[in-house]
Amino acid sequence: MRVPMIAGNWKMNTTVSEAVALVNGMRYELDEIDNIDKVICPPFISLAAVGGLIKGSSIKLGAQNMYFEGKGAYTGEISPLMLADLCEFVIIGHSERRQYFNETGEIVNKKILAAPKVGLKPILCIGEKLEENEAGRTEEVVTEQLRSSLAGINNLNGLVIAYEPVWAIGTGKAATGEQANETIGLIRCNIADLYNKEIAVGMRILYGGSVTAANIAEFANQPEIDGALVGGVSLKASEFLSIVKQTSEIRRRLSR
Ligand code: PEP
Numbered sequence: 001m002r003v004p005m006i007a008g009n010w011k012m013n014t015t016v017s018e019a020v021a022l023v024n025g026m027r028y029e030l031d032e033i034d035n036i037d038k039v040i041c042p043p044f045i046s047l048a049a050v051g052g053l054i055k056g057s058s059i060k061l062g063a064q065n066m067y068f069e070g071k072g073a074y075t076g077e078i079s080p081l082m083l084a085d086l087c088e089f090v091i092i093g094h095s096e097r098r099q100y101f102n103e104t105g106e107i108v109n110k111k112i113l114a115a116p117k118v119g120l121k122p123i124l125c126i127g128e129k130l131e132e133n134e135a136g137r138t139e140e141v142v143t144e145q146l147r148s149s150l151a152g153i154n155n156l157n158g159l160v161i162a163y164e165p166v167w168a169i170g171t172g173k174a175a176t177g178e179q180a181n182e183t184i185g186l187i188r189c190n191i192a193d194l195y196n197k198e199i200a201v202g203m204r205i206l207y208g209g210s211v212t213a214a215n216i217a218e219f220a221n222q223p224e225i226d227g228a229l230v231g232g233v234s235l236k237a238s239e240f241l242s243i244v245k246q247t248s249e250i251r252r253r254l255s256r
Helices: 016-024 027-032 045-053 079-084 095-100 105-118 130-134 138-149 177-194 197-202 216-220 237-255
Strands: 003-011 037-041 061-063 087-092 121-126 161-165 205-208 227-230
Touching: 003 087, 003 161, 003 205, 003 237, 016 045, 027 061, 027 237, 037 087, 045 061, 079 105, 087 105, 105 121, 105 138, 121 138, 130 138, 138 177, 161 177, 161 227, 177 197, 177 205, 177 216, 216 227, 216 237, 227 237
Parallel strands: 003 037, 003 227, 037 061, 061 087, 087 121, 121 161, 161 205, 205 227
Antiparallel strands: none
16 A cells, blocks of 8 residues: 655745744644655745754655756756755656746656655656646646656656646646546556556555645545645645645545
C-alpha cells in the first residue's frame, strides 16, 4: 500500500513572519496525524525558519522550484545544492512556472535530472490545459509531458507525480474524482511502460486543482489517487488540517 501524501503549495504568499505564524497554527496537530506524508512548501525565503519550527516532527518540507545548475553566475536563482540542506522535496514543472516563466519540457527535464543528484525528491507536476481537455487531448498531452520530463531518468527514487489539470488550478473548478482517477491510472500505465510494473505500483501520484476540505474525500476514495497537491487552501491551517486528517482516515479504511 502506498503511503498517501498531502503537499501544501503556498505559492508566492506569506512573509517570513506570516509563514512562521501559519506553521505555528498547525504544526502540533499536523505532527500527530499518522499514516500519511505531510509536506509544506513555503516560499524560499521562509524555508529555514519553517524548517526550524518543524525539526524533529513528522512534517516534511519542500521548495516550490529550483534551477538546474549547482552554482555559478545565475543571479537570483536557487540551486539544488542550496535546497538539499533545507528540505526533502521540490515541486518541479508547476503549470504556473510553465505559463509565466516559460518553463519548457526540456527545462523541466534538466531539473528532474538535477534534483536527485543532491538527494532532493521532485514532485513533478503535469496536466493539460482547458483547450487540450476540451479537444479530447488529455491523454496525449499528459503522456508527452511525462515522457519528456523523465527522459534519461533511470532511477525514480522518491519522485512523486502530481496530476494537475491546468483548468482546475486556482479556479475553484476541480476535476471529478473519476476524471482524476482515470488520468492518474493512465499515468501509472505509462510508468509501467517506461520502467516496470513494480515501480508503477509503488509510485505515488497525487491530484491537484482546487482541492478543499469539502471535496478531498472524492479524491482520497479513488484507488489510483495517493493524495493531493493543495494550493490556495493550504494557507488556511484549519482547512489544510482537515484535508490531511480526512485523507489519512480514508486511506486507513481502504487499506483494511
Ligand atoms: C497548486 O498550486 O498546485 C494548486 C493545485 O492550486 P489550487 O489548489 O489553489 O488549485
